[in-house]
Amino acid sequence: MFFVSPGLFHGRMFRLAFLAAVTLTLTMLAPIPSHAQRNRAPADEPEDRPAFSEFKGVRLGMTADEARKKLGSPRDKSAEQDFYLFNDTQAVQVFYDKAGTVSAISIDFMSGASPIPSPREVLGTEAETKADGSVYKMLRYPKAGYWVSYSRTAGTEPTITITMQKIGN
Numbered sequence: 001m002f003f004v005s006p007g008l009f010h011g012r013m014f015r016l017a018f019l020a021a022v023t024l025t026l027t028m029l030a031p032i033p034s035h036a037q038r039n040r041a042p043a044d045e046p047e048d049r050p051a052f053s054e055f056k057g058v059r060l061g062m063t064a065d066e067a068r069k070k071l072g073s074p075r076d077k078s079a080e081q082d083f084y085l086f087n088d089t090q091a092v093q094v095f096y097d098k099a100g101t102v103s104a105i106s107i108d109f110m111s112g113a114s115p116i117p118s119p120r121e122v123l124g125t126e127a128e129t130k131a132d133g134s135v136y137k138m139l140r141y142p143k144a145g146y147w148v149s150y151s152r153t154a155g156t157e158p159t160i161t162i163t164m165q166k167i168g169n
Contacts, residue, residue, distance in 0.1 A: 050141050050148045051124040052117070052164060055105050058094065060146055060166055062102045067094050089113035097166075104165035111157035119150045122162050133158065142167065 053059060057070040067082070068074065071092070074082035079100070084092040089112045095104040109116045119127035119137060127137035127150055138149035151161045 050122075050139065050144065050146075050164070051120075052122040052148050052162065053144070055092065055107055055162075058102060058105060060102050060105070060164065064094075064096050064100050064102070067102050095165075104163065106161060106163040109160040109162075111159070113160075116160050117162065122150045123148060130154070140167065 058067045062070075064079075064082070068077075071082075071084055071094070074094075075085050076083040080096055082094045082096075084094070086092065089110045091108045091110075093104075093106045094102055095106075097103040119125070119135060123137060123139050125137075125139075127135045129135050129152075132154035133152070134154040135150065135152040138147055140147045146164055146166045148164045149162070151163075153159045
């Protein structure tokens with residue numbers, strides 16, 4: 001039978017125990033976010049790209065010439081914005097920054113327009129309808145560099161406005 005004297009290994013055992021204790025302590029103190037914390041963003045800042053990122057092929061950052069090729073000839077045209085009236089139920093404003101690129105797009109759907117996108121189609125989530133029938137919700141998409149909003153007026157003939165704009169404009 002073997003007999004091992006604790007005195008022979010006292011220094012090694014002490015260092016091994018000390019190293020194990022330090023390692024365990026550091027492991028317990030290290031911040032380990034849960035999966036939900038890593039993937040959670042504020043309610044108005046979803047992580048993914050928005051469901052609504054263009055209108056009839058026009059995107060934020062396009063040049064004015066590119067946007068006009070996609071949408072046709074505007075009813076009113078300037079260096080700052082173009083106004084389109086597609087019919088009695090749909091109007092669009094395209095805004096340009098000083099560099100001449102699209103900085104915002106706002107689409108109005110008046111009563112009788114078809115099809116009108118739902119908040120879920122525009123925002124990727126539902127929006128609360130108030131007692132008077134109105135709706136408003138805006139979501140910021142910092143990674144994409146812009147925000148998107150969905151607005152519905154109250155009343156029997158509401159106007160729905162969908163807007164997307166570069167953050168910082």
